[in-house]
Amino acid sequence: xxxxxxxxxxxxxxxxxxxxxxxxxxxxxxxxxxxxxxxxxxxxxxxxxxxxxxxxxxxxxxxxxxxxxxxxxxxxxxxxxxxxxxxxxxxxxxxxxxxxxxxxxxxxxxxxxxxxxxxxxxxxxxxxxxxxxxxxxxxxxxxxxxxxxxxxxxxxxxxxxxxxxxxxxxxxxxxxxxxxxxxxxxxxxxxxxxxxxxxxx
Amino acid sequence: xxxxxxxxxxxxxxxxxxxxxxxxxxxxxxxxxxxxxxxxxxxxxxxxxxxxxxxxxxxxxxxxxxxxxxxxxxxxxxxxxxxxxxxxxxxxxxxxxxxxxxxxxxxxxxxxxxxxxxxxxxxxxxxxxxxxxxxxxxxxxxxxxxxxxxxxxxxxxxxxxxxxxxxxxxxxxxxxxxxxxxxxxxxxxxxxxxxxxxxxx
Numbered sequence: 001x002x003x004x005x006x007x008x009x010x011x012x013x014x015x016x017x018x019x020x021x022x023x024x025x026x027x028x029x030x031x032x033x034x035x036x037x038x039x040x041x042x043x044x045x046x047x048x049x050x051x052x053x054x055x056x057x058x059x060x061x062x063x064x065x066x067x068x069x070x071x072x073x074x075x076x077x078x079x080x081x082x083x084x085x086x087x088x089x090x091x092x093x094x095x096x097x098x099x100x101x102x103x104x105x106x107x108x109x110x111x112x113x114x115x116x117x118x119x120x121x122x123x124x125x126x127x128x129x130x131x132x133x134x135x136x137x138x139x140x141x142x143x144x145x146x147x148x149x150x151x152x153x154x155x156x157x158x159x160x161x162x163x164x165x166x167x168x169x170x171x172x173x174x175x176x177x178x179x180x181x182x183x184x185x186x187x188x189x190x191x192x193x194x195x196x197x198x199x200x201x
Numbered sequence: 202x203x204x205x206x207x208x209x210x211x212x213x214x215x216x217x218x219x220x221x222x223x224x225x226x227x228x229x230x231x232x233x234x235x236x237x238x239x240x241x242x243x244x245x246x247x248x249x250x251x252x253x254x255x256x257x258x259x260x261x262x263x264x265x266x267x268x269x270x271x272x273x274x275x276x277x278x279x280x281x282x283x284x285x286x287x288x289x290x291x292x293x294x295x296x297x298x299x300x301x302x303x304x305x306x307x308x309x310x311x312x313x314x315x316x317x318x319x320x321x322x323x324x325x326x327x328x329x330x331x332x333x334x335x336x337x338x339x340x341x342x343x344x345x346x347x348x349x350x351x352x353x354x355x356x357x358x359x360x361x362x363x364x365x366x367x368x369x370x371x372x373x374x375x376x377x378x379x380x381x382x383x384x385x386x387x388x389x390x391x392x393x394x395x396x397x398x399x400x401x402x
Contacts, residue, residue: 120389122392122395122396122399123399124399125399125401126399126400152400155396155399155400158389158392158396159389159390159393160389161389162388162389163384163387163388163389164387164388164389164392164395164396165387166395176383176384176387179380179383179384180384180387182377182380182384183364183377183380183381183383183384183385184384186364186365186366186377186381187363187364187365188321188359188360188361188362188363188364188365189360191323191359191365192360194323194365194367195323195356195359195365198323198324198325198326198327198356199327199353199356200326
């Protein structure tokens with residue numbers, strides 16, 4: 001039994017995962033963030049082992065073959081992945097880790113580490129999701145349409161998660177997730193040590 | 202799927218269930234309390250349907266045979282039981298119900314309603330439990346010894362519950378339980394309706 005919790009924050013693009021994770025980290029300063037590995041070149045100001053572990057394509061593929069990732073994906077020609085070793089080291093040390101990740105990644109993590117706490121962030125409505133994606137101003141009409149179709153289908157995956165948190169008001173959503181993390185720490189399966197301790201009169 | 206949660210607060214005698222439930226009800230005013238049926242005679246100030254449903258021995262036994270109790274027990278010659286009908290009516294109406302109950306009762310409830318949220322209250326230590334039971338001044342040395350032996354054994358049942366909450370500081374324990382209830386409301390299995398609503402663009 002690991003001592004720390006792996007908390008996976010996931011959901012459709014535009015649901016507000018990023019903002020929620022940022023606020024959650026401010027609120028729960030003990031939460032660790034996992035550092036991903038990538039084959040992308042470092043950008044200005046990015047540091048090895050902090051922003052990412054920067055590795056070569058060959059190294060990445062070797063790690064895939066050696067089953068060293070909790071999840072990985074190829075995005076615009078670059079690989080990104082969550083190294084098991086780093087995550088498991090933190091969990092063993094009793095640290096809680098938060099992982100912000102898309103739905104496909106979360107499902108991979110679930111396969112590799114079902115003991116994680118899987119939280120699906122739900123946008124208040126698909127209309128609102130569309131507004132948010134449009135508001136970013138980064139996507140063409142065609143891409144937005146594709147994203148919306150994708151989000152509609154992705155809602156089905158919510159039932160593969162442990163929790164579903166509606167992000168209609170971000171502060172409330174963050175508080176709900178904080179509660180979920182606190183509640184999960186009181187799960188009976190995590191309490192063996194303390195029950196044995198109590199027996200020592 | 203019921204809309205309300207059945208929250209079962211349980212644990213060894215002296216763990217602090219009563220105080221916790223009282224504080225929890227003050228904090229979460231929407232929580233309903235189930236009214237038990239009993240064959241005991243009403244005491245001064247006790248009202249039918251408020252304190253208890255007062256029924257005859259024959260009626261109680263008929264209800265047992267008709268499987269009308271979530272749980273029941275005979276204590277000092279009197280029957281006490283939690284009527285399914287009352288509890289299920291509240292849950293269907295979307296009300297959350299709290300049930301304070303001993304371990305044998307909780308295990309009966311779990312068999313009859315596994316969807317409940319089962320919370321085991323843990324005393325900080327068996328020594329402290331002994332102090333609390335002695336502090337009540339209601340039990341003989343012999344009874345206390347028997348209770349302590351019982352509590353030691355009963356700790357094994359903690360793993361049949363969903364959550365284990367350490368009651369070393371009552372305010373903290375109450376807040377943990379409040380968090381557990383709030384978190385349980387966000388369980389994916391309870392979110393089907395809202396996900397379908399979001400699809401309506």
